[in-house]
Amino acid sequence: MIRLTDVSKTYKSGVKAVDGLTLQVNDGEIFGFLGPNGAGKSTTIKMITGILSPDGGTVEIDGVNMAEQPIAAKSLIGFVPDNHEIYETLKGTEFLNFVGTMYGVDSAAMAARIDEYATIFDIKSVLPNLISSYSHGMKQKLLMVAALLHQPKVWVLDEPLTGLDPQSAFQLKQIMRKQADMGNTVFFSSHVIDVVEKVCDRIGIIDHGKLVAVDTLDNLRADGNVSLESLFLTITAHDGDKE
Numbered sequence: 001m002i003r004l005t006d007v008s009k010t011y012k013s014g015v016k017a018v019d020g021l022t023l024q025v026n027d028g029e030i031f032g033f034l035g036p037n038g039a040g041k042s043t044t045i046k047m048i049t050g051i052l053s054p055d056g057g058t059v060e061i062d063g064v065n066m067a068e069q070p071i072a073a074k075s076l077i078g079f080v081p082d083n084h085e086i087y088e089t090l091k092g093t094e095f096l097n098f099v100g101t102m103y104g105v106d107s108a109a110m111a112a113r114i115d116e117y118a119t120i121f122d123i124k125s126v127l128p129n130l131i132s133s134y135s136h137g138m139k140q141k142l143l144m145v146a147a148l149l150h151q152p153k154v155w156v157l158d159e160p161l162t163g164l165d166p167q168s169a170f171q172l173k174q175i176m177r178k179q180a181d182m183g184n185t186v187f188f189s190s191h192v193i194d195v196v197e198k199v200c201d202r203i204g205i206i207d208h209g210k211l212v213a214v215d216t217l218d219n220l221r222a223d224g225n226v227s228l229e230s231l232f233l234t235i236t237a238h239d240g241d242k243e
Contacts, residue, residue, distance in 0.1 A: 001027050001185055002048060002154060007057035008209075009043050017043040019209035020057070025187055025202075030180045032200030033189040036236050040209040041189050042082070045158050048187065049079050062153050062185075075103065078152030082159040082189075084139040092127035092134070092142055096149065103150035110149060117145040120171050137163040144172065154185045161192050173199050197228040207236045 002025040009018040018040045025031040035041045046052040047059055050066050050073060059066040061073040087095055093114075100110035118124040121141040126134065134142065140163045147155065155176070161169050176186050176199060190196055196203060197217060204214040213220060213235050221231055 001025065001060075001062050002031075002187060003058075003060040004044075004048070005058045005060075007044075007047060007054045007059060009040075009047060009052060009054050016209055018047070018054070018206075021206070021209070021211050022057075023204060023211060023214065025185055027185055028180050028183045029201040030176055030186040030188055030199055032196035032203040033187060033206070034193065034196060034203065034232055035206035039206045039236075041206055042158065043209075044206065045156060045187075045189060049077055049156055050074050075150070076153040078147035078150065078155045080140075080143050080147050080155075080157045080160050082162070084136065084143070086131055086139055086143065088132035089130065091130055092123065095131060095142065096127070096146055099146040100149045105150050113149050113151075114145065117148055120175070121145060121168055135163075137165060137168070140164055141168060144175075148175070152184070154187065155179055156187045158189045159191065160188070161190060161195065169195075193229045193232060203228070205232060205235050212236070 002023070004021055004023045007018060007021045008016065010016045021040075021044065033041060033044070043052065047054050050070050053067065061076045064073040064076065066073040090098070096114050097110065100114075105113070115124070118127060121144055123138055123141045123145070126138060131139065131142065140160070144160070157176075160172060164172065173195070176188065180186050180201070188196065188200060200217070202214065202216050203220065205212050217228060
């Protein structure tokens with residue numbers, strides 16, 4: 001479970017990126033997080049994962065307060081960021097062993113999980129190679145594997161489909177569903193609205209740092225069978241943009 005209570009974040013420039021956001025993402029669900037560029041998505045994700053500290057409010061991961069017990073809270077999270085800043089001077093196997101060891105995964109379990117997920121994402125053959133030789137998509141797959149090694153209670157994915165081939169994108173969606181069915185929490189941010197529409201149990205939309213909608217897609221489109229894309233554009237349309 002992820003619980004944000006009245007969370008806010010203002011940068012030194014004076015920009016209030018997140019403004020009093022309260023949100024609960026439950027065990028056993030895939031939650032889609034949408035918003036225009038600059039709406040506060042990335043800032044929210046960085047506060048959920050403990051990369052940034054909020055100015056006010058609380059972040060809890062499975063009941064653990066991020067500010068009070070940051071290591072315990074972070075140990076519950078598997079995070080796939082929207083960039084590929086990774087230790088390129090390591091080999092793929094070295095990176096995965098480092099991540100697994102950092103999370104306290106025993107060697108036998110780590111080897112089994114590396115084999116399982118590297119096979120699923122079709123990168124097993126390149127793991128002995130330096131990460132600097134990897135393509136954009138391979139690095140993305142490596143980060144997927146790394147984020148799953150410690151069997152996280154909460155899986156946070158920020159634009160995870162970027163650079164993935166269709167087969168790997170399909171496998172990712174399958175794993176997301178499996179994680180939720182196991183009772184874990186999947187928090188999924190993406191600009192690929194049709195994928196969010198198909199795989200997510202609930203959807204939240206943030207705009208100008210505020211949560212402007214959160215519900216199941218069926219409830220959000222209560223007035224008709226409108227697409228999520230149309231719904232998103234309507235909800236986030238500003239007065240000056242409306243005709």
